[in-house]
Amino acid sequence: MLKDKNAKPAIDLLQSRFSGVLDFVTIYNDVEDQLAQFLVAEGVLIRDEMTNAFDKSYKVADDLYVNGIKNIQVPQESVYDTELCRVLVNWIVKAGGIEVDGQWHIVENCDNRRNKHLYSNIVITADHQRIVLELLATATQNDLDEHFKSVLKYAELLSADEIWIVHFMCEDGYTARKLHWPLNDKINVIHFFHNRRMLNVLMNARYADSNCTIKFIVDQVVPLQS
Template sequence: ADQGLSPFNIGDNFQSTSLSKGQVHELYREFAKDRGISIDENVIEDIFVKTNGHAGLVNICGVAVDDSFRTLPDNQQVDMNHWATVENTLLTRMRDYGTFQRLIRDLMGESERQVAALAYYRSRFLGNPGEMDVLDLNDRNLSGYLAALGVLNPGSGSGNSFGIASPLMDSFVRQLVIPVAYPDSPNILPPKRSNDSLDMLEVIKSALLFFDKDLIAQASSLAYKEAHVFVDNLKEKHVPRESVYDSELTRILMNWLSSRNGYQVVGQYHIGSVYCDVVIRGGNKAPVPIELLVTETAKSVQGHIDKTIDYKNLISGASEGWVIHLTREDDYLQHPLWPTNSDLDAGISMIHIWHNKDFTDVRLSAKWKDLDGQTMTVENERVI
């Protein structure tokens, strides 16, 4: 494909034809037949879900799959593992198209409307798969502008609702636009251990200092979930959803470790049919998977520990994995759930981070094994 041209079949904006699930499946079956390959139905389903059937994005995914066979000519099967490898390259591939370069310029423009629109998307929609009612007139105008760019879709209801155009478009904004638009991050060399690998506890502590306090504080009313634990002595209290912290951590690590220090930070790193929230790679050092969870129950915390063990085992070369639990639960650091000794032996480390609503009081406890195999702990240390 000529990436100087738009991949979209009907012009250079994002108001492109929307394909049904059946049409996407039929398109890829014909594509597979033409190439003499087989494509797992789960792969096609995932493409439909990630693109929301947007014809241009469906096309880009097809080009990416097609190109992957040029480097793997003996492979005739597109399964979820193969697709995950392709998927981890999609965002940078999208950025190479002129259409997406124009989108970046529009989203990062300096006009009052452009600045307000990106801040509005970041605080309301980023990482949110559902539709939102937009009642304020100014917010509706910003939503309409973002819909014209193809970042949002008008909802199916009264005309006052909007949602992200697709998970793939949302990931593009989250990973390739937000970090550049909001560059605030540590200006120090990354902290390292004696073997020159990253000191992940100190990395996270440094990153926390650069979380956008206003964004976190507003998230309890703008980008929230209901907590199933006690927060401010109440259950079902609104707390920031995971995507708020995920996008902030990814933004900060990309600006600090990737842009200035030569590491590769990948958000939503795909491994077969699952994905890890963040993976850090650097030089010849082992990759480090990071799993985030937010204000969760003990059962959910244990589930994320188990998942991180799987991710560490699935990511080639990984020797450690970090579970980071950010929580607003009352007095949580007095009774945190820790990985078992066998989990620690398997390279799993844990950080629990409690904070108040305004993110002006932030404390953490941590447990991990050092390079000598000694169990290390930090208890209720104030970071902010």
């Protein structure tokens, strides 16, 4: 796409505004913003997503402490959904043979009642495999339990081979207490803990390997590119 002649304005913007700059650049012009979004989609630039998320794309953590305070703004699920979709597309879709779909619309037929409309966050489809990813953002135990149930329904309706709950969390002391896992071993779960600037990320996971043996990842530091 970047070699296409129509991409020249975006390349010009990249060279004039971003090349050689090691910090984030603020864009105020609508035309330049669209060009920058194109460069983000192509994996050339990254957004300062987390800083904006706490101020603009947020939800309120009513029952959880973040930075020692309850009822504080934290990134909402859509922030992680958008970024994870972008990463997956640039990582595995461009390699070929794999599809990544966000917000897959599922219609559940209900006898004598109105059909239910459901939306699975991310679905990865390969030649002989389908994986359902259900995302949560700074969730309570009750939130997790509800999603443990809903992801099983999505997997059934989509004939999925593998199920993952992906939980992004910035709650205080989350890794110091017992992590919450589903009773159903078919549900793989991964918890990502991060601070406000996404500079410190810890990963905990429980999953079934190819031999259906339950494995754990405990407090693994996730290195991020600077």
